[in-house]
Amino acid sequence: MQLDHRIPSGPLTEKWDRFRFETKLINPANKRKFEIIVVGAGLAGASASATLGELGYNVKTFCIQDSPRRGHSIAAQGGINAAKNCQNDGDSIWRLFYDTIKGGDFRAREANVYRLAQISNQIIDQCVAQGVPFAREYGGLLANRSFGGAQVSRTFYARGQTGQQLLLGAYSAMMRQVKTGKVTLHPRSEMMDLVVINGQARGIVTRNLITGAIDSHAADAVVLATGGYGNAYYLSTNAMASNVTATWRAYKRGAAFANPCFVQIHPTCIPVHGTYQSKLTLMSESLRNDGRVWVPTRSGDKRPPTEIPEAERDYYLEKKYPSFGNLVPRDVASRNAKEQCDQGKGVGDTGLAVYLDFADAINRLGEAAIRQKYGNLFDMYEKITGQDPVKEPMTIYPAVHYTMGGLWVDYHLMSTVPGLFVLGEANFSDHGANRLGASALMQGLADGYFVLPATISSHFAKSALVPITTSHPAFTEAIDTTKGRIQRLLSINGKRTPDDFHRELGLLLWDHCGMARNEAGLKLALDRLSELREKFWHNLKVTGSGADLNQTLERAGRVADFIEFAEVMILDALSRQESCGCHFREESQTAEHEAKRIDDTYSHVSAWQYQGEDQTPTLHKEPLVFENIQLSQRSYK
Amino acid sequence: MNIIHLTLKIWRQTGPESKGSFKTYESGPITTAMSFLEMLDVLNERLILSGEEPVAFDHDCREGICGMCGSVINGTPHGPEKKTTLCQLHMRHFKDGDTLVIEPFRSRAFKLVKDLIVDRSPFDAIIAEGGYVSVNTGGTPDANAIPIPTFTAEQALDAAECIGCGACVAACPNGSAMLFVGAKISHLALLPQGQPERSKRALAMVKKMDELGFGNCGNEKYCEKACPKGISISNIARLNREFMKAAFCSVEE
Ligand SMILES: Cc1cc2nc3c(=O)[nH]c(=O)nc-3n(C[C@H](O)[C@H](O)[C@H](O)COP(=O)(O)OP(=O)(O)OC[C@H]3O[C@@H](n4cnc5c(N)ncnc54)[C@H](O)[C@@H]3O)c2cc1C
Numbered sequence A: 001m002q003l004d005h006r007i008p009s010g011p012l013t014e015k016w017d018r019f020r021f022e023t024k025l026i027n028p029a030n031k032r033k034f035e036i037i038v039v040g041a042g043l044a045g046a047s048a049s050a051t052l053g054e055l056g057y058n059v060k061t062f063c064i065q066d067s068p069r070r071g072h073s074i075a076a077q078g079g080i081n082a083a084k085n086c087q088n089d090g091d092s093i094w095r096l097f098y099d100t101i102k103g104g105d106f107r108a109r110e111a112n113v114y115r116l117a118q119i120s121n122q123i124i125d126q127c128v129a130q131g132v133p134f135a136r137e138y139g140g141l142l143a144n145r146s147f148g149g150a151q152v153s154r155t156f157y158a159r160g161q162t163g164q165q166l167l168l169g170a171y172s173a174m175m176r177q178v179k180t181g182k183v184t185l186h187p188r189s190e191m192m193d194l195v196v197i198n199g200q201a202r203g204i205v206t207r208n209l210i211t212g213a214i215d216s217h218a219a220d221a222v223v224l225a226t227g228g229y230g231n232a233y234y235l236s237t238n239a240m241a242s243n244v245t246a247t248w249r250a251y252k253r254g255a256a257f258a259n260p261c262f263v264q265i266h267p268t269c270i271p272v273h274g275t276y277q278s279k280l281t282l283m284s285e286s287l288r289n290d291g292r293v294w295v296p297t298r299s300g301d302k303r304p305p306t307e308i309p310e311a312e313r314d315y316y317l318e319k320k321y322p323s324f325g326n327l328v329p330r331d332v333a334s335r336n337a338k339e340q341c342d343q344g345k346g347v348g349d350t351g352l353a354v355y356l357d358f359a360d361a362i363n364r365l366g367e368a369a370i371r372q373k374y375g376n377l378f379d380m381y382e383k384i385t386g387q388d389p390v391k392e393p394m395t396i397y398p399a400v401h402y403t404m405g406g407l408w409v410d411y412h413l414m415s416t417v418p419g420l421f422v423l424g425e426a427n428f429s430d431h432g433a434n435r436l437g438a439s440a441l442m443q444g445l446a447d448g449y450f451v452l453p454a455t456i457s458s459h460f461a462k463s464a465l466v467p468i469t470t471s472h473p474a475f476t477e478a479i480d481t482t483k484g485r486i487q488r489l490l491s492i493n494g495k496r497t498p499d500d501f502h503r504e505l506g507l508l509l510w511d512h513c514g515m516a517r518n519e520a521g522l523k524l525a526l527d528r529l530s531e532l533r534e535k536f537w538h539n540l541k542v543t544g545s546g547a548d549l550n551q552t553l554e555r556a557g558r559v560a561d562f563i564e565f566a567e568v569m570i571l572d573a574l575s576r577q578e579s580c581g582c583h584f585r586e587e588s589q590t591a592e593h594e595a596k597r598i599d600d601t602y603s604h605v606s607a608w609q610y611q612g613e614d615q616t617p618t619l620h621k622e623p624l625v626f627e628n629i630q631l632s633q634r635s636y637k
Numbered sequence B: 001m002n003i004i005h006l007t008l009k010i011w012r013q014t015g016p017e018s019k020g021s022f023k024t025y026e027s028g029p030i031t032t033a034m035s036f037l038e039m040l041d042v043l044n045e046r047l048i049l050s051g052e053e054p055v056a057f058d059h060d061c062r063e064g065i066c067g068m069c070g071s072v073i074n075g076t077p078h079g080p081e082k083k084t085t086l087c088q089l090h091m092r093h094f095k096d097g098d099t100l101v102i103e104p105f106r107s108r109a110f111k112l113v114k115d116l117i118v119d120r121s122p123f124d125a126i127i128a129e130g131g132y133v134s135v136n137t138g139g140t141p142d143a144n145a146i147p148i149p150t151f152t153a154e155q156a157l158d159a160a161e162c163i164g165c166g167a168c169v170a171a172c173p174n175g176s177a178m179l180f181v182g183a184k185i186s187h188l189a190l191l192p193q194g195q196p197e198r199s200k201r202a203l204a205m206v207k208k209m210d211e212l213g214f215g216n217c218g219n220e221k222y223c224e225k226a227c228p229k230g231i232s233i234s235n236i237a238r239l240n241r242e243f244m245k246a247a248f249c250s251v252e253e
């Protein structure tokens, strides 16, 4: 397998212009001759569908939810970055580019990230023109807030629901194309397989989630915008339907999977209450601006927080990282919380939580000021836990939040299967080993509104695509495979539910391929994983049939894919024997127990290629070349 | 954290054409820290193991923002807590021994799909008629070219917060979608970007709403009470104004 990144030549700042100038265009009258399938209607999928429809292509858009307005992007709270320098605080495209590369711990491509920073400003213009009600200053101009990993204020927001407002903007633009007939919607449809003909992605197989019908759809190109795989861990901040199925099936049809072990764990989530827990809720990390993180100094101290005297509290972040204190980056905060709990100093019923205490801030600034700043978040916390953070400290714990890994794509966002494009969280492209806050929304919209519409035309202009219909044998084969798999899931008739297996998988990954990883643990996890897979296929219980709405069957299919996928994730973690970004390998740390990157050996993208059922996948490496910036080790001491 | 036991009367219906009925289940031990949907998860796990098909219900984000969840609990859409979606309702609001009647969002315009799941695609059809600003990608003016007063932006956002859950329709004795449509019309009518298509939008969205079988507003405010996002009924007043102005004064086609 050849990993050709197809980055245009020339200086970094001119690459995107050059690409657009040199690329062959499709005559507007000819665009209507092309059919494009877009799987996913989150920010990336909806923005791509809208724009492709506007350009004149015929688009079919698929999503799992009953309406495309509900994609997981809707849950994003904090905001979206752009290099507009509205605050005149020294921001620039170059600075946003640099912060993103550095934040990703130097494991992303310069050219892609630079393009992202360039496009960022246009995204804000686009969204405002659609009527996205961003927060405003009194003079009527756009307001900004600050986010982690940056010294400038460049994040645009709409209260605590930026993702919702951006998605509704993209959704409405797409619905306008639905009205014109350029976009056809297929909600409550799950992609089950990718169809590859003559080496080109030419269609998909779907399951209608209401009728159970297995359908096939042919097209000239397939776009995956199906989001991240954080739910491999069972508990995460992702929506319940988030899955790896679409990208995993594409992987099994030849698309390389890049950096699957890069998973971001967010430090401030509401802790787990019990085994029935279905998901975790993120609390904005802005809370760390005023909250102080602590645990009791004595392990096993079960007194309520108010009864623990000051001298018996360990403000471990402030102690260990005097200059950044409670504001260390996400991965450092998360790892330290785990370390404290591992030492038995965790608090709450489960011992898997640390305190985030606002008492000092309230004493200093007054309750009113703190409520004004964090009122929404305090209410949300109280709604879920029944406790008031003004009266007693919040409890928080890290949770899986975002996946930097994804299908490998080149500069055109095309995977290793020609004609298969991958956008948004589903690809691996821009965040390296760690994503900065407020840059996923930016990337999803950059990919959908601006990058793909430009690159897909170059693909069509260059490829000689023969007409194909769904009567092609490759479709029949994919349909049969899908039906066979569903039949298999239904016929096991064992004694454990899909969720039960999913929970077991989640714990396994969390323990051994979570915040800190080591060789022995990863190897153990691999063994356990194959046992789990065995058990799954022998003892799964799915009620009902495949011929109507069956949520148990849907879940079973997704869990089966997560179990297969987990193996590649662990293999990837094993092969990367360095610590970088969110991937902390215990074998690779400094004398002060901080992450140690090893640039000589690991400055590459790891792309895994499927080799067949029960075969070990092949690892390909795309070297990362840094011509414009100097690599440095992160330090937060 | 306490443990409670509940009696659940849940609407079971295998498909749109079949006849449905209530079926009674004992919840078994439920901890009060659970969310309502987690309580249903626990029941469903038990049903699966006993070979009975679990209760089908819609849900996704479980954070109160996607608008996918929703059932009627003892006659109230999304249950007893104010401004709370079903997924954000926690079991500590119920007492040991309570009986809960759990039904789908029923309305003429929302066809039942299965158990607690209904078809809310008519909402998408209404949006497709004009719930947008007709700008193509690219070529848009600088985001700061038109200043928007904070108050206006905030008011627009108050309306834009609608999550499209359909509780307003389920709560309304007439099955009206006026709160949902009013929220979208208000969001865009308040902003300068929404002005050029203001009249056309109001006419087209209302026409579609009527066509799809949604009823008329009887001013009883059930919708406002049921709305998990606190969308104010004043949006219906604005919708009426926008529609009247468009119908009588508009010079647009
Ligand atoms: C709680 C939370 C808060 C966040 N806050 C921020 C923030 O403030 N700023 C920021 O930049 N980022 C934030 N993020 C990250 C960001 O929201 C996501 O990375 C981003 O929205 C992903 O967008 P997407 O379009 O790639 O995918 P998604 O929004 O996940 O959409 C995936 C789409 O694919 C469809 N789909 C999936 N699988 C299939 C299948 N098999 N068949 C058919 N359809 C399928 C789904 O139905 C859906 O429509 C946050 C994430 C979380 C979880």
Ligand code: SF4
Binding pocket: B161, B162, B163, B164, B165, B166, B167, B168, B169, B179, B180, B183, B223, B226, B227, B228, B229, B230, B231
């Ligand atoms: S107006 Fe309220 S109740 Fe109606 S759909 Fe919107 S959020 Fe739901």
Ligand code: FES
Binding pocket: B058, B059, B060, B061, B062, B063, B064, B065, B066, B067, B068, B069, B070, B085, B086, B087, B088
């Ligand atoms: S599940 Fe998303 S709002 Fe309830």
